[in-house]
Amino acid sequence: MRIFGLFLVAFSFFACVNKQKEAASSSENTIPLALRPSPEKQAKMVFDQPLVYLGRIKEGEQISYTFHFKNKGNMPLQILSVNASCGCTTPKWSKELVQPDKKGFIKVTFDSKGKEGKLQKTVTVYANTLPADNQVAFKIEVLPNTK
Numbered sequence: 001m002r003i004f005g006l007f008l009v010a011f012s013f014f015a016c017v018n019k020q021k022e023a024a025s026s027s028e029n030t031i032p033l034a035l036r037p038s039p040e041k042q043a044k045m046v047f048d049q050p051l052v053y054l055g056r057i058k059e060g061e062q063i064s065y066t067f068h069f070k071n072k073g074n075m076p077l078q079i080l081s082v083n084a085s086c087g088c089t090t091p092k093w094s095k096e097l098v099q100p101d102k103k104g105f106i107k108v109t110f111d112s113k114g115k116e117g118k119l120q121k122t123v124t125v126y127a128n129t130l131p132a133d134n135q136v137a138f139k140i141e142v143l144p145n146t147k
Contacts, residue, residue: 030080031078031080031128035075035076035078035097035128036128037073037075037128037129037130039130041073041074041075042073042074042075042128042129042130043071043073043075043076043077043078043098043100043127043128043129044071044072044073044077044129045069045071045077045104045125045127045129045134046069046070046071046072047067047068047069047134047136048067048068048069048070049067050067050135050136050137051136051137051138051139052065052067052137052138052139053138053139053140054110054138054139054140055140055141056140056141056142056143057112057140057141057142057143058112058142058143058144058145059112059113059114059115059116059142059143059144059145060112060113060145061112062109062110062111062112063109063110063112063140064107064108064109064110065107065108065110065138066105066106066107066108067105067106067107067108067123067136068103068104068105069098069103069104069105069106070101070102070103070104071098071099071100071101071102071103071104072100072101073100073129074100075100075128076097076098076099076100077097077098077099077104077127077128077129078097078098078127078128079093079094079095079098079104079106079125079126079127080126080127080128080132081125081126082106082123082124082125082126083123083124083126084108084121084122084123085121085122085123085124086121088110088111088112088113088114088115088121089108089109089110089111089121089123090108090109090111091106091107091108091123092106092107092108092109093105093106093107093125094106106123106125106136108121108123108138110138110140112140112142115142116142116143116144117141117142118139118140118141119139119140119141119142120137120138120139120140121137121138121140122135122136122137123135123136123137
């Protein structure tokens with residue numbers, strides 16, 4: 001019985017990983033031909049600070065942070081999707097094309113309701129870059145709300 005339980009856990013893990021890869025590859029197919037990257041021509045997302053510490057907040061509070069990036073590639077950058085590692089983090093991002101040498105943003109809002117302790121949350125940005133996934137993260141400490 002114990003081996004069966006381990007098998008189920010392993011199967012669930014790989015099923016989740018495969019779904020994430022499927023989502024990324026299906027997003028890549030939606031890139032217009034003119035914006036598809038190649039070794040010679042590609043967009044490049046470079047963040048000012050890919051990892052930030054947001055400090056301490058009390059459980060139940062919300063906090064927002066904006067990650068800024070520059071397209072250091074030689075073609076326009078298009079963000080296809082942005083996924084947070086947790087439902088407690090909501091992303092918003094530059095919807096328009098980010099031209100070479102121009103800036104874009106990923107704004108995240110973290111809701112600490114039901115959270116406590118030292119946390120790190122990751123946000124994955126899928127774009128017409130090589131590779132397609134770009135990550136940023138923030139660390140935060142959520143203190144108990146003692147009313």
